[in-house]
Structures are given as structure tokens and as C-alpha cells.
Amino acid sequence: MKQKKPPKVMAGQRWRLFLAAVLVLVVTGVGAYRHYLAPGSLISPLEQRAQTSGMGEPIYDDVHLLSRMVASEARGEPYQGQVAVAAVIVNRVRSPKFPGTVAGVLFEPAAFEPVLNGTFWTAPVSEEHIRAAEQALNGWDPSYGSLFFWNPATASSPWIWTRRIITSIGQHVFGL
Amino acid sequence: MDGRKATALALALLLLVVAGHWVWQNQRRMRAAEYALEANYQRAFFDMLENMENLDCLLGKSLASNSRGQRIMTLTGIWHEAERARGNMGCLPLGMVNLMRSQQYLAQLGDYCRLLAQRQARDQDLAAEEWQQLCRFHQQTRDIQDGLREVLAGIREEDLKWRSFAALKRDQRLTPAGQSLADGFGRIDEGLRDQVPTLTYDGPFSDHMEEREPMMALGERISKEEARDRALEFLDLKGRSGYRIEKTTKTRGRIPAYNIVIQREKDTSPIALDVSQQGGHILWMLTSCTPRESTLSLSQAVAKGEEFLEKKGYKNMVPTGTIVEGNQLSLSFVRREEGVIMYPDLIKLTLALDNGEIVAFDALGYLMCHHQRDLPPPVLKAEEAEKMVCQQMEIQQTRLAVIPLGTWEERFCYEVRGKVNGDTYLVYINALTGEEEELLQLLETEAGTRAI
Numbered sequence: 001m002k003q004k005k006p007p008k009v010m011a012g013q014r015w016r017l018f019l020a021a022v023l024v025l026v027v028t029g030v031g032a033y034r035h036y037l038a039p040g041s042l043i044s045p046l047e048q049r050a051q052t053s054g055m056g057e058p059i060y061d062d063v064h065l066l067s068r069m070v071a072s073e074a075r076g077e078p079y080q081g082q083v084a085v086a087a088v089i090v091n092r093v094r095s096p097k098f099p100g101t102v103a104g105v106l107f108e109p110a111a112f113e114p115v116l117n118g119t120f121w122t123a124p125v126s127e128e129h130i131r132a133a134e135q136a137l138n139g140w141d142p143s144y145g146s147l148f149f150w151n152p153a154t155a156s157s158p159w160i161w162t163r164r165i166i167t168s169i170g171q172h173v174f175g176l
Numbered sequence: 177m178d179g180r181k182a183t184a185l186a187l188a189l190l191l192l193v194v195a196g197h198w199v200w201q202n203q204r205r206m207r208a209a210e211y212a213l214e215a216n217y218q219r220a221f222f223d224m225l226e227n228m229e230n231l232d233c234l235l236g237k238s239l240a241s242n243s244r245g246q247r248i249m250t251l252t253g254i255w256h257e258a259e260r261a262r263g264n265m266g267c268l269p270l271g272m273v274n275l276m277r278s279q280q281y282l283a284q285l286g287d288y289c290r291l292l293a294q295r296q297a298r299d300q301d302l303a304a305e306e307w308q309q310l311c312r313f314h315q316q317t318r319d320i321q322d323g324l325r326e327v328l329a330g331i332r333e334e335d336l337k338w339r340s341f342a343a344l345k346r347d348q349r350l351t352p353a354g355q356s357l358a359d360g361f362g363r364i365d366e367g368l369r370d371q372v373p374t375l376t377y378d379g380p381f382s383d384h385m386e387e388r389e390p391m392m393a394l395g396e397r398i399s400k401e402e403a404r405d406r407a408l409e410f411l412d413l414k415g416r417s418g419y420r421i422e423k424t425t426k427t428r429g430r431i432p433a434y435n436i437v438i439q440r441e442k443d444t445s446p447i448a449l450d451v452s453q454q455g456g457h458i459l460w461m462l463t464s465c466t467p468r469e470s471t472l473s474l475s476q477a478v479a480k481g482e483e484f485l486e487k488k489g490y491k492n493m494v495p496t497g498t499i500v501e502g503n504q505l506s507l508s509f510v511r512r513e514e515g516v517i518m519y520p521d522l523i524k525l526t527l528a529l530d531n532g533e534i535v536a537f538d539a540l541g542y543l544m545c546h547h548q549r550d551l552p553p554p555v556l557k558a559e560e561a562e563k564m565v566c567q568q569m570e571i572q573q574t575r576l577a578v579i580p581l582g583t584w585e586e587r588f589c590y591e592v593r594g595k596v597n598g599d600t601y602l603v604y605i606n607a608l609t610g611e612e613e614e615l616l617q618l619l620e621t622e623a624g625t626r627a628i
Contacts, residue, residue, distance in 0.1 A: 079464035096283030144429025
């Protein structure tokens with residue numbers, strides 16, 4: 001068929017056809033990738049460990065969620081800052097002012113930005129993040145019982161500054 | 177129209193159809209997600225209404241009842257119902273409204289009633305003050321319920337959807353209807369803040385728990401330079417080279433301290449530690465390292481930990497628990513005095529299992545709780561304590577211990593370790609009264625033993 005095309009084809013028309021075809025391919029390609037491939041391709045050290053560790057270990061689920069929190073909220077922070085972020089979640093679980101489980105605290109509506117914008121699920125979790133979460137679950141707390149942490153450069157709520165500041169580590173301020 | 181134009185048109189149409197289908201499907205999916213979200217919020221709200229009604233009813237019954245068994249049932253019911261209400265409240269998308277006081281109110285109500293139930297079960301009568309407190313709780317619960325009914329009326333009138341809240345960012349303005357709903361919750365919270373006095377009792381959620389201070393004298397105030405010296409001494413870097421102190425800042429926690437960050441040349445990441453401003457104690461130390469292998473055995477690692485504590489001046493410390501995480505081992509040590517295990521005097525260590533280096537240290541528990549205890553001689557003999565545990569228990573070991581109660585309080589007990597139905601438990605029998613104070617199950621996992 002293609003060989004029998006009339007010879008009058010203008011270069012511009014062919015180009016337009018090509019562009020349309022590329023567009024269709026790109027749209028369907030991206031759609032298919034997002035549909036079928038993306039979730040599976042995100043295998044972090046966390047999942048790898050989950051496959052080797054034993055079953056029915058309730059504390060493990062908390063490590064899983066906490067290290068995601070560390071990965072999304074404390075990326076690039078010094079290690080003590082990562083442990084402190086995880087410790088704030090643990091402190092909230094123990095506090096009467098917040099829900100009594102790790103999941104309850106993390107998924108309290110509008111409590112944490114990464115949960116709202118989805119980076120909580122996409123930020124790659126490193127071994128360091130997992131260790132920071134474990135250390136906080138084991139009781140290390142560089143924030144001394146802090147219930148809040150915020151970035152002074154980007155914090156939008158003036159209310160947050162009414163809190164008693166305990167310490168500041170890296171980009172974060174920790175307070176009660 | 178030649179063939180090429182037709183193809184182009186067909187292609188354009190196809191594109192349009194594909195795009196249209198995609199938009200329609202997305203819309204449908206989004207709406208489904210929104211309805212699912214709304215259903216969740218509605219469930220949380222209506223369940224909370226029911227929880228509050230149950231609380232009202234149970235509080236009333238606990239006041240009216242004169243039977244101990246009945247009262248224990250209602251008080252325990254209050255505890256559970258209050259926790260459920262708290263969970264449901266935490267699911268509502270009211271992030272912009274501050275609900276901390278309401279959360280705290282429910283937590284304390286439940287905690288208080290749990291302790292009352294425990295006391296009733298130990299044949300203690302309800303004190304006049306406790307009865308009064310239950311009356312106050314009853315009234316406050318009714319006030320909250322009134323507030324919630326107002327909110328409900330507002331929702332019905334305006335046909336308000338909860339999900340419209342969830343979509344809002346913190347700094348975005350609410351619609352007038354949304355604002356009235358938020359205000360309704362804000363009023364409930366403020367009402368509690370204004371009318372409910374701070375509540376002090378023996379539970380872990382009591383208001384006095386927030387203002388804890390160390391029980392021992394920490395020592396003289398030290399300067400920044402002295403603190404750095406202590407840090408270097410602790411890390412065995414004093415008088416050596418190959419490190420630099422990156423920064424020293426102040427922290428204002430329960431024990432005010434200097435936060436010192438030290439980078440050793442051989443490490444990739446720095447070591448952070450806090451040195452108390454009074455007495456120069458190392459409160460905690462943390463460093464990030466990922467050991468690639470485990471060459472030390474558990475007992476070798478425990479011996480290394482013991483040796484480290486001995487060197488740092490913590491004598492008579494006995495290991496009480498281990499957790500293996502990757503190629504690291506976390507250990508807890510507690511003090512033993514004249515054969516009595518002092519669980520509150522707790523120090524934790526994390527060791528790298530390749531070279532035995534200490535990568536994390538935490539003495540905050542020890543420094544907060546250690547003090548001269550002057551324990552009386554036990555009233556009960558060990559054999560008597562063993563007779564007080566569950567009859568089916570095969571006893572393995574009995575020793576004296578001081579245990580923390582989740583509050584500032586401690587109890588002098590016999591720790592009876594034994595097996596029931598295949599599982600291992602620790603039972604704590606008060607060495608003076610014979611009361612069963614605490615019961616822990618030892619959960620054997622691959623990583624180590626956890627007491628729950």
C-alpha cells in the first residue's frame with residue numbers, strides 16, 4: 001500500500017501525520033506505564049527486608065510506616081534529625097492529645113504534608129531511614145518528647161510559633 | 177477529499193475519542209474515590225456521636241450503681257468507648273481546627289475510669305472525690321454531645337459534605353457553611369479548655385506527667401567547653417586527632433543539654449550527642465552506620481556492651497533485653513542493687529555486629545529515674561509470692577525487682593517468670609502487699625524477646 005502512494009505528498013503533511021502518531025503513542029505509553037509498571041518498579045530496601053523477615057510481627061508494621069515518614073519528611077536531614085522526626089510520631093502515639101496508634105497519628109487528616117501530596121508513598125526508603133525509625137521505636141528521642149516539628153523557612157501557620165521550642169536539628173525545629 | 181486527509185481526520189477523531197474516554201473514566205474514578213472518602217468521614221462522625229451517647233449512658237450508670245461488679249463493667253466500658261471516640265475523632269478532616277483538647281479529654285476520661293475500675297476490682301471503694309470527678313465527666317460529656325448535635329444540625333441544614341473539608345489546604349478559606357461546622361468543633365474544644373481544670377491522678381495520661389524532672393541531682397553547671405570535653409572523653413577522642421567538632425547548640429528538653437556534632441575523619445556521617453548542662457552527663461548518642469555483616473555472636477556483643485558501660489562508670493548493670501535489627505544489636509541494661517533489679521534505671525546501647533563499636537547510647541531513662549530508693553525488707557518470702565501466681569504456671573525464676581508503673585510511681589515486687597500454656601510470662605507480685613501489680617508476656621521473635 002505504502003509504495004503506491006501518489007507522489008504529490010507534501011513534506012508538511014507527512015510531518016503532521018507523524019506528530020499525531022507520536023502524540024498518540026506517548027499518551028497511551030505514559031498511561032500504560034502509570035497503570036501497570038510504576039508501582040512494581042518501586043522496590044525499596046524495606047520491601048526486600050519484609051520478604052526475609054518473619055511473619056506476624058506487629059511492631060514491624062510500625063517500622064514500615066515510620067520509615068516512610070522519615071523518608072518523606074526528613075530526606076537529606078542529619079541522622080539525629082531523622083530519628084527525631086520518627087520520635088515525634090512515637091511521642092504523639094503516647095500523648096493523650098493525639099490518636100493512640102502510629103497509623104492513627106500519621107493518617108490524621110491534614111496532619112502531615114507528605115500524606116496529603118502522596119510523597120509518603122513514593123519517596124524511596126533507604127536503610128538509614130529504616131534504622132532511624134527502629135531507633136525511635138527502641139526509645140531514642142533527640143526531641144525530648146516533642147509533639148511538633150516544622151521547617152521555619154516554610155512553616156505557614158503562625159500558630160506553630162506559639163509552641164515551646166525544645167531543639168532545632170538540621171532544617172527542623174522541634175517543640176511541645 | 178483524498179485518502180490522506182481522510183486518514184488525518186480519522187486519526188484526529190480517534191484521538192478525540194480516546195481523550196474523551198480517558199477524561200470520562202478519570203471523572204468516574206475520581207467521583208468513586210470521593211464517595212468512598214465521604215462514606216469514611218460520615219462513618220467516623222456518626223460512630224463518634226454514638227460513642228458519646230454510650231459514654232453519657234455509661235457514666236450515668238457508673239454513678240447510679242451500687243454493685244461493685246456492675247460498676248467495674250461500666251467503668252471498663254467507658255474506657256473502651258472513650259478510646260473508640262478518640263479514634264473516630266482522629267479520622268475527621270478537621271486539621272484546621274485544633275482538636276487537641278478534645279482528644280486529651282477523651283483520653284483522660286478513659287484512663288481515669290480504667291484506673292477506677294482497677295481499684296474497684298481490688299476492693300477499694302469509690303472515694304467522694306472520685307464520685308465528684310465522675311459527675312463532672314458526665315456533665316462535660318453532655319456538653320460535648322450538645323455541641324456535636326449543633327454541628328449535626330448544621331450539616332443537615334446545609335447538606336454539607338465532609339470531603340469538601342479534606343480538599344482544603346490549611347491556608348485556604350472555608351465556605352460560610354464549612355466555617356460554621358469548623359466553628360462548632362472549635363467551640364467544643366475551647367469549652368473544654370476553659371471549663372475543664374487540669375486533671376491530676378495516677379494514670380499515664382495525667383496532666384502532671386508532662387512536667388517530669390529528674391529524680392537525682394545531676395551536678396554542677398558546666399560550660400560549653402567542658403561539655404565538648406566530656407563528649408570527646410566519651411568517644412575516646414580526647415588528646416587524639418582525626419576529628420572536628422562541627423557545632424555545639426543548646427537544647428531545652430527535660431534535662432537541658434548541649435547538642436554536639438562531631439565528625440571523625442574515618443566516618444562518612446557525623447556523631448551527634450547531648451551532654452547535660454548540669455553535671456555533664458552524656459544523655460544520648462546517635463550515629464548512622466550500616467554494618468555489612470555480623471561477625472560477633474550475641475554473647476560476645478553483650479559482653480562488649482557490659483565492658484563499655486563499666487568503662488563509662490555505670491557499674492552493676494545487667495542486660496535485660498536484646499533486639500537484632502539488620503547487622504545491629506540493641507541492648508537494654510538496668511541497674512542491680514543488692515540483688516534487686518531496678519527496671520526504671522535503664523540504659524540502652526546499639527552495637528554494630530561487625531566490629532562491636534557502640535553506634536548509639538541512651539541514658540535518659542537512668543538519669544531521669546535513678547535515685548536512692550531505701551527499699552524496706554520484703555514482707556513476703558519468695559515462696560509466698562510464687563504461691564500467688566496463676567496455679568497453672570510452671571515457675572522458672574523468681575527475683576526481686578523495682579518496676580515503673582507508666583507514671584512516676586514505682587513498685588517493689590517479686591518478678592516471677594514462668595510458662596502458662598506454652599507462653600512465657602513475667603508476673604509482678606508486690607513484695608509488701610502480695611498484690612499482682614503487672615503482667616507481661618514475653619514474645620519470642622526472630623529479632624529477640626519483647627515484653628508486651
